[in-house]
Amino acid sequence: MEKSQKILIIGAGASGISAAQKLLENNYQHVFILEASNRIGGRIHSIPFGSTGFKIDLGGQWVSGENDIYYMMKDSFKFGDSNLTTDRKYFLSSDNNELDQKKCRKLYDLLDEIFELEDELSKSEETFGQFFSRKYYERIKSSSFKGIDKELADKMLHQINTIWNAYFGSTNLDQVPAKYVSTLELSEGSEFITWRDKGFITFLDFLNNKLKKEKYIDIYDKVLFNKKVKNIDWSSNQATIKCEDGSEFLVDHVIVTISLGCLKKHHQTMFTPSLPKTKIHAIEDIQYGVAGKVFLEFEENFIKKHFPSRINQFAMLWSEAERNELRGTDKKWLLGIYSFMHVDGSDKIIEGFISGADILEFESKCDEDIIADIMWMLENFMKKSLERPKNIKRSFWSTDNNFYGVYSFGSQGNSVYDLAQPLLKENKSPILLFGGEAADEHDSGFVHGAMNSGFRVAQEIIDYYHK
Numbered sequence: 041m042e043k044s045q046k047i048l049i050i051g052a053g054a055s056g057i058s059a060a061q062k063l064l065e066n067n068y069q070h071v072f073i074l075e076a077s078n079r080i081g082g083r084i085h086s087i088p089f090g091s092t093g094f095k096i097d098l099g100g101q102w103v104s105g106e107n108d109i110y111y112m113m114k115d116s117f118k119f120g121d122s123n124l125t126t127d128r129k130y131f132l133s134s135d136n137n138e139l140d141q142k143k144c145r146k147l148y149d150l151l152d153e154i155f156e157l158e159d160e161l162s163k164s165e166e167t168f169g170q171f172f173s174r175k176y177y178e179r180i181k182s183s184s185f186k187g188i189d190k191e192l193a194d195k196m197l198h199q200i201n202t203i204w205n206a207y208f209g210s211t212n213l214d215q216v217p218a219k220y221v222s223t224l225e226l227s228e229g230s231e232f233i234t235w236r237d238k239g240f241i242t243f244l245d246f247l248n249n250k251l252k253k254e255k256y257i258d259i260y261d262k263v264l265f266n267k268k269v270k271n272i273d274w275s276s277n278q279a280t281i282k283c284e285d286g287s288e289f290l291v292d293h294v295i296v297t298i299s300l301g302c303l304k305k306h307h308q309t310m311f312t313p314s315l316p317k318t319k320i321h322a323i324e325d326i327q328y329g330v331a332g333k334v335f336l337e338f339e340e341n342f343i344k345k346h347f348p349s350r351i352n353q354f355a356m357l358w359s360e361a362e363r364n365e366l367r368g369t370d371k372k373w374l375l376g377i378y379s380f381m382h383v384d385g386s387d388k389i390i391e392g393f394i395s396g397a398d399i400l401e402f403e404s405k406c407d408e409d410i411i412a413d414i415m416w417m418l419e420n421f422m423k424k425s426l427e428r429p430k431n432i433k434r435s436f437w438s439t440d441n442n443f444y445g446v447y448s449f450g451s452q453g454n455s456v457y458d459l460a461q462p463l464l465k466e467n468k469s470p471i472l473l474f475g476g477e478a479a480d481e482h483d484s485g486f487v488h489g490a491m492n493s494g495f496r497v498a499q500e501i502i503d504y505y506h507k
């Protein structure tokens with residue numbers, strides 16, 4: 041049975057494509073997507089890089105554990121694994137001393153150990169920054185850490201903080217409540233399952249191909265590109281959507297999947313009438329983070345050439361004095377790089393993941409300056425002159441006004457639930473529905489959270505008509 045209701049989805053990211061797939065699969069014929077940019081994927085952005093055409097991911101990259109995406113695709117796609125384990129990570133210091141890697145790894149492992157204190161985290165009134173550093177210094181007083189000097193411990197704490205900040209998108213771990221961390225659910229299996237040379241876009245292509253096979257419908261044909269929505273008038277029984285280019289649409293249901301960053305920035309002008317107080321409170325309460333990535337392609341396998349065998353990731357440990365010195369310069373963004381890692385399936389590309397506070401500095405510099413800063417740092421830490429990369433590619437999530445950042449974090453109380461609630465007309469018809477990663481109660485921040493939020497909003501419409 042074909043269903044005639046007009047459904048408009050705003051945003052062609054993982055959430056919007058998943059919502060469209062489910063609705064089209066359920067015979068809703070009049071489904072279309074307005075997308076502000078000229079591409080599918082949103083915060084999934086897989087692009088060919090370097091001389092081999094290998095696809096890197098500037099946004100969502102790893103399937104984090106054996107989650108719903110993994111199970112959906114494991115029989116049809118051969119996943120890889122980045123194997124970013126502690127025993128394959130190498131730590132560098134800029135003074136002349138070779139660091140004792142065993143000691144470094146022992147300290148580094150506290151990253152997971154303290155994270156696993158779920159019960160204590162859930163009862164704590166501290167920020168995660170306070171909780172983590174308190175536990176960290178308590179732990180290293182124990183006899184098993186005998187012989188580890190304070191300076192090394194301080195350097196490692198900075199490295200671990202950088203990783204956590206990149207993970208949450210925070211600029212400072214005092215933004216993250218300890219309680220919130222206790223609510224995070226990790227799936228079984230590696231957190232770094234990869235798409236090898238294909239990129240995360242493979243997942244959206246998979247959803248599309250599934251529908252093409254079942255219903256002969258191409259979801260991508262349903263996307264209208266370069267349509268930036270300016271206003272959604274939901275005062276009548278149907279909603280009127282106005283785009284920046286002057287086009288207008290009259291529909292029965294609107295599914296909003298734009299990033300929390302966009303909602304924070306635009307909700308006041310985007311909705312007529314304004315959103316209810318609980319929704320606004322949720323938008324303001326859930327935090328939205330920043331982070332970045334830089335990919336470098338070298339002539340040779342950089343890690344293999346300069347590090348012991350089996351190493352696939354290296355990190356810079358900065359002393360407090362070095363950090364203070366760098367903070368006064370335009371190179372301060374380097375302090376946010378938590379490591380450079382190999383990219384599964386490519387020998388010549390390395391990837392740096394950058395957290396926080398100085399991301400705007402990173403995004404505002406030109407490629408040549410970014411390379412110069414990185415080479416300055418690497419030569420300083422590795423104490424030799426190094427070959428320059430032949431290609432660079434990096435992300436600009438924070439300054440891109442279709443995103444304003446990377447992912448949501450730190451919600452407290454009922455905010456995610458409130459954000460996810462549909463807004464109903466008097467006849468109980470859900471006129472405004474809210475998807476997007478930030479509106480997923482279990483896995484916000486992740487692609488599988490975005491996917492599930494898309495399936496959820498589609499189901500809300502299906503259920504309404506089913507009743």
Ligand SMILES: Cc1cc2nc3c(=O)[nH]c(=O)nc-3n(C[C@H](O)[C@H](O)[C@H](O)COP(=O)(O)OP(=O)(O)OC[C@H]3O[C@@H](n4cnc5c(N)ncnc54)[C@H](O)[C@@H]3O)c2cc1C
Binds near residue numbers: 052098103269443445
């Ligand atoms: C650097 C980075 C690394 C990440 N790493 C991982 C990872 O390894 N694993 C993982 O699972 N997740 C990761 N994520 C998170 C994951 O990518 C996102 O949670 C997910 O892709 C979000 O999907 P979405 O559909 O909710 O939103 P989006 O992908 O943001 O989709 C929303 C779409 O709306 C469009 N839009 C915005 N405003 C308007 C408007 N006014 N009108 C019309 N269209 C508009 C945007 O252009 C966008 O295409 C990462 C994200 C980033 C940025």
